[in-house]
Amino acid sequence: xxxxxxxxTTIIDGKKYRNVHEGLATVLAPxxxxxxxxxxxxxxxxxxxxAVFYNPIQQFNRDLSVLAITVYGEGAVLEKEARNAQKxxxxxxxxxxxxxxxxxxxxxxxxxNGHEQAPSRKRxxxxxxxxxxxxxxxxxxxxxRTTDEADDDEDLLVxxxxxxxxxTQHQQEEAKGQDGTTSDSLQKDAPANENPAPTTKRVxxxxxxxLSATGLRALRYAKEIPFATNIVGNDLxxxxxxxxxxxxxxxxxxxxxxxxxxxxxxxxxxxVGNEQPRHGEGYVHRFDVIDLDPYGTAAPFIxxxxxxxxxxxxxxxxxxxAGVFASTGYPEKTYALYGGTPxxxxxxxxxxxxxxxxxxxxxxxRYGLAVEPLLSLYIDYYARLFIRIxxxxxxxxxxxxxxxxxxxxxxxxxAWTTQPLLRNxxxxxxxxxxxYKFSFAQAPLTTPNCEHCGSKMHLCGPMWAGPLHNPxxxxxxxxxxxxxxxxxYGTTERLKGMLTLALExxxxxxxxxxxxxxxxxxxxxxxxxxxxxxxANIIDNAPFFVIPGQLAKVIHCGTPSETMMRGAILxxxxxVTRSHCKPGSIKTNxxxxxxxxxxxxxMRIKAPIKEGxxxxxxxxxxxxxxxxxxxxxxxxxxxxxxxxQLARCDTKEDMKTVLQGMLWRLENEKAAGETANGNHEETAxxxxxxxxxxxxxxSPSPVEAxxxxxVFDEKLGKENNTRRKLVRYQMNPRENWGPMSRAGxxx
Numbered sequence: 083x084x085x086x087x088x089x090x091t092t093i094i095d096g097k098k099y100r101n102v103h104e105g106l107a108t109v110l111a112p113x114x115x116x117x118x119x120x121x122x123x124x125x126x127x128x129x130x131x132x133a134v135f136y137n138p139i140q141q142f143n144r145d146l147s148v149l150a151i152t153v154y155g156e157g158a159v160l161e162k163e164a165r166n167a168q169k170x171x172x173x174x175x176x177x178x179x180x181x182x183x184x185x186x187x188x189x190x191x192x193x194x195n196g197h198e199q200a201p202s203r204k205r206x207x208x209x210x211x212x213x214x215x216x217x218x219x220x221x222x223x224x225x226x227r228t229t230d231e232a233d234d235d236e237d238l239l240v241x242x243x244x245x246x247x248x249x250t251q252h253q254q255e256e257a258k259g260q261d262g263t264t265s266d267s268l269q270k271d272a273p274a275n276e277n278p279a280p281t282t283k284r285v286x287x288x289x290x291x292x293l294s295a296t297g298l299r300a301l302r303y304a305k306e307i308p309f310a311t312n313i314v315g316n317d318l319x320x321x322x323x324x325x326x327x328x329x330x331x332x333x334x335x336x337x338x339x340x341x342x343x344x345x346x347x348x349x350x351x352x353x354v355g356n357e358q359p360r361h362g363e364g365y366v367h368r369f370d371v372i373d374l375d376p377y378g379t380a381a382p383f384i385x386x387x388x389x390x391x392x393x394x395x396x397x398x399x400x401x402x403x404a405g406v407f408a409s410t411g412y413p414e415k416t417y418a419l420y421g422g423t424p425x426x427x428x429x430x431x432x433x434x435x436x437x438x439x440x441x442x443x444x445x446x447x448r449y450g451l452a453v454e455p456l457l458s459l460y461i462d463y464y465a466r467l468f469i470r471i472x473x474x475x476x477x478x479x480x481x482x483x484x485x486x487x488x489x490x491x492x493x494x495x496x497a498w499t500t501q502p503l504l505r506n507x508x509x510x511x512x513x514x515x516x517x518y519k520f521s522f523a524q525a526p527l528t529t530p531n532c533e534h535c536g537s538k539m540h541l542c543g544p545m546w547a548g549p550l551h552n553p554x555x556x557x558x559x560x561x562x563x564x565x566x567x568x569x570x571y572g573t574t575e576r577l578k579g580m581l582t583l584a585l586e587x588x589x590x591x592x593x594x595x596x597x598x599x600x601x602x603x604x605x606x607x608x609x610x611x612x613x614x615x616x617x618a619n620i621i622d623n624a625p626f627f628v629i630p631g632q633l634a635k636v637i638h639c640g641t642p643s644e645t646m647m648r649g650a651i652l653x654x655x656x657x658v659t660r661s662h663c664k665p666g667s668i669k670t671n672x673x674x675x676x677x678x679x680x681x682x683x684x685m686r687i688k689a690p691i692k693e694g695x696x697x698x699x700x701x702x703x704x705x706x707x708x709x710x711x712x713x714x715x716x717x718x719x720x721x722x723x724x725x726x727q728l729a730r731c732d733t734k735e736d737m738k739t740v741l742q743g744m745l746w747r748l749e750n751e752k753a754a755g756e757t758a759n760g761n762h763e764e765t766a767x768x769x770x771x772x773x774x775x776x777x778x779x780x781s782p783s784p785v786e787a788x789x790x791x792x793v794f795d796e797k798l799g800k801e802n803n804t805r806r807k808l809v810r811y812q813m814n815p816r817e818n819w820g821p822m823s824r825a826g827x828x829x
Contacts, residue, residue, distance in 0.1 A: 142461065454470040
């Protein structure tokens with residue numbers, strides 16, 4: 083076996099650094115001094131002793147972030163340009179009115195008797211501002227007038243009138259250098275025949291890498307996102323900030339990137355209350371993008387990050403504490419960090435994404451901010467979310483209706499039932515606009531015991547109930563992928579596979595109503611870079627995925643193949659796809675009663691189990707009680723029907739009639755069993771048309787589900803060849819795959 087190549091190193095001022103190349107950036111990762119007795123001899127894989135944390139496993143995270151910010155930023159820059167153009171046009175429209183007001187002052191206010199009325203305090207202030215503005219215009223005209231600039235006086239007038247005289251004086255004071263010179267004096271000293279070249283002012287686009295470590299993210303954003311103008315790499319460690327400064331100079335991006343030493347929360351909270359931006363080099367008042375990538379949970383930084391984002395900005399969140407948000411080992415800590423309790427089962431990671439989204443949404447709602455998930459992924463061992471933030475109070479009111487609690491059969495068959503916290507009821511006002519009426523949700527939609535296996539249900543949440551992705555955003559990322567250089571972005575194949583899975587996860591029923599799923603027309607270039615917003619009241623009707631192998635394990639039968647399971651679901655008129663979270667997963671809008679009927683039919687037709695394989699009283703025993711063609715299925719159907727009939731009894735005679743009917747059916751058990759369990763040809767035609775359509779609006783009862791004509795059509799469940807070639811799930815590329823150990827501090 084050939085030895086591993088020695089890492090590329092650089093020595094600067096007697097200190098040894100390892101060159102780390104990723105994307106278009108290069109960072110110099112310093113080594114620890116092994117001679118220090120306090121330094122442990124542990125190693126982070128083959129990366130050596132690190133003084134500043136660097137994890138090559140997260141290259142996919144950084145490639146994904148560059149792509150997501152690029153796609154988002156292209157639309158955000160266009161929106162900024164449109165707003166600036168609108169303001170400029172508005173100033174031009176008001177230009178004539180302001181000039182007319184200066185040249186033809188209005189006569190003094192007069193009373194009805196013809197006497198002049200004393201001007202009010204507001205009128206005096208307005209006149210003072212007008213005189214100051216006129217003086218500024220006159221002075222500016224004297225300074226800037228030349229023979230070939232006479233046509234620019236009109237624009238100069240508009241600019242002077244639209245500016246604040248006090249702010250202009252403040253800017254002039256800040257422009258003074260240490261030697262007392264100002265920009266005006268420098269302009270006077272310039273040669274008269276030298277005309278400066280016209281400069282096109284770029285639209286500002288600022289990014290904050292709040293927990294920067296080596297500064298690798300900030301450097302990649304500077305070198306790979308062309309429209310980024312100001313990037314701040316912040317870290318609490320002085321060693322990290324020294325490394326960031328060194329890497330900024332090494333990559334020659336001093337014009338875009340600067341470092342900041344301090345607590346990320348304090349730095350972001352410093353933007354609160356500074357509504358007037360400071361005029362200084364490198365100062366950013368609000369950021370367009372804030373990236374939170376801590377070692378562990380991002381919960382302590384969420385509230386502060388929302389304060390430093392612009393309206394319509396994007397928040398990028400990474401949480402690596404999957405043992406908290408996707409595990410039932412520490413439910414008290416999950417609630418403390420994310421305001422909800424986790425789910426148990428294979429879908430726990432998808433539940434973790436919804437817990438994190440709910441934590442961000444609740445924190446934003448306190449300030450009148452609404453969240454819109456653009457992309458939410460569980461990758462390897464961490465969660466990565468891209469969330470757009472809007473200042474829209476109406477959408478904030480819809481938050482309770484798009485939040486849910488989950489009743490989970492955690493220790494039984496794994497089924498769940500969702501419960502919204504409030505009901506958002508759309509109504510049409512007299513003016514034709516859609517308004518919402520908010521009302522309390524009804525009592526729990528499920529019984530204390532699971533209706534499928536009889537086990538106790540457990541309460542989880544609250545968590546986000548809306549979609550995890552914006553399909554327009556994901557599609558634009560996929561459209562951008564072919565333009566990326568595979569030598570620079572080493573994870574393009576995996577990006578394509580995971581983004582395709584995320585796009586396919588949208589199982590929202592297509593409708594024509596504007597309230598639920600409006601038709602959004604794709605704009606043409608360059609407006610096509612804009613990302614349409616999804617309605618804020620959409621509920622995801624397939625919030626979690628299932629794994630057929632786990633379902634088959636409950637009743638101890640063989641596992642249906644993926645194509646057989648997909649074919650059976652599609653043949654019943656439901657939709658089905660995969661989840662990006664886990665291989666072998668299935669996301670479908672088919673209810674649990676249908677899923678269990680499919681598994682029971684697969685066991686009965688394809689993979690029969692031995693007598694006694696399932697113990698009495700277990701969840702699997704209770705699920706098999708409804709298997710077709712068995713005596714227990716007839717008894718279960720009789721009990722289910724008797725419950726409904728007995729609940730409607732008001733008198734003794736009613737109850738007597740119901741009991742006599744049950745006794746008659748028991749005496750004629752053979753005929754009743756043939757009617758209930760046989761004669762599938764007669765019930766198939768009826769169920770194939772009526773039950774699936776009815777099941778889309780509500781979950782069919784077990785009796786209705788037992789009449790479904792289930793066909794395991796493998797041809798229907800197969801995908802086309804292009805989809806089969808996608809790299810959907812990452813295989814572990816190296817040993818010790820994971821977050822690696824936390825970087826320690828040096829003296």
